[in-house]
Amino acid sequence: MSPHGEPRVSVLLVTYNHQEYVAQALRSVLNQDYEGAIEVVVADDCSTDGTLDVIKQFVDTDLRFTFRFLESGKNLGITKNYQRAFAACDRDYVAVLEGDDVWTHRSKLTKQIAVLDDCLECVLCASNYFVWDEGNARFTARTSVDRPGFMYMDSRYVIGDNLPGNFSACVYRVNALRKLTPQLFDLKAYDWAVNICIGMFGVMAYVHEPLSIYRVHGGGAWSGLSAANKIQEQLDAVDQYDKVTKGIYEHEFGELRRQLKQRQLIEKGSSALGVRAGLRGIKRAVRLATPPIVLQILRWVLPPAFFLILSRL
Numbered sequence: 001m002s003p004h005g006e007p008r009v010s011v012l013l014v015t016y017n018h019q020e021y022v023a024q025a026l027r028s029v030l031n032q033d034y035e036g037a038i039e040v041v042v043a044d045d046c047s048t049d050g051t052l053d054v055i056k057q058f059v060d061t062d063l064r065f066t067f068r069f070l071e072s073g074k075n076l077g078i079t080k081n082y083q084r085a086f087a088a089c090d091r092d093y094v095a096v097l098e099g100d101d102v103w104t105h106r107s108k109l110t111k112q113i114a115v116l117d118d119c120l121e122c123v124l125c126a127s128n129y130f131v132w133d134e135g136n137a138r139f140t141a142r143t144s145v146d147r148p149g150f151m152y153m154d155s156r157y158v159i160g161d162n163l164p165g166n167f168s169a170c171v172y173r174v175n176a177l178r179k180l181t182p183q184l185f186d187l188k189a190y191d192w193a194v195n196i197c198i199g200m201f202g203v204m205a206y207v208h209e210p211l212s213i214y215r216v217h218g219g220g221a222w223s224g225l226s227a228a229n230k231i232q233e234q235l236d237a238v239d240q241y242d243k244v245t246k247g248i249y250e251h252e253f254g255e256l257r258r259q260l261k262q263r264q265l266i267e268k269g270s271s272a273l274g275v276r277a278g279l280r281g282i283k284r285a286v287r288l289a290t291p292p293i294v295l296q297i298l299r300w301v302l303p304p305a306f307f308l309i310l311s312r313l
Helices: 022-032 051-056 078-088 107-117 155-160 182-186 191-200 229-246 250-289 292-301 304-312
Strands: 010-017 036-043 067-069 095-100 122-133 138-141 151-153 170-173 203-216
Touching: 010 022, 010 051, 010 078, 010 107, 022 036, 022 051, 022 095, 036 078, 036 203, 051 304, 078 182, 095 107, 095 250, 107 122, 107 170, 122 191, 155 182, 155 191, 155 250, 170 191, 191 203, 229 250
Parallel strands: 010 036, 010 095, 036 067, 122 203
Antiparallel strands: 095 170, 122 138, 122 170, 151 203
């Protein structure tokens, strides 16, 4: 047993090819001021880089922390990796940290666990967080940082506005995780779906103070998608999530579906305008830079539809 007693919380470190980031993630865990033992459960999904080697360098560096590595003989994918990881955690609380994110506040665990300890009906405590857009070097908070304390929310709220936003902002009550239907993990279920479903078992809290950083980069499973692909993935998931929650949130999912389709039309319209502008540029370049004899040759070899489109721009 740890000299600090039995752990009440498991820090679930979920990784896949996070060699570049995971040391920073782990340092933010070891930097926590939480009084008591902490179990770190490492759910690595068969990384092909040096992620595990980096993590093992932190074992036995702080007596408050014990490390447990989950075995996996093959790459499971995000959803199945989370399913087996949640099942492996048996402490009172599970605090998630994905290997490319970081906790920014020394009291993150202390603050969120205090909320869960005080509100026995609370199944999840999420927090505000900063978004680090790596490609554009942009740093912003998810919501206003000026509000103190926390607020309560339910699944209907999360369907309309995924306020928790990412797993690394979340601390779960483990007995609520145990109630999640296995059918959920047969779908492509990220934090949004898990939090909607876990909200069926109690209220959820959202701490207004930013306590972590969500990293947006090209290798992220969600953040690496284009805007159009994100909309389509959400549309594909809405009917499935409506079914797995037994139609309880049919109205909310229907409203979300309508909004997503509107955004999809706007996105397609923006893309079409971009194509049209590009074609206008081609038309201008052809007119200004191409000798008449070459234009005539092009008319012989290119389909008439090409010049018909140009004439209508």
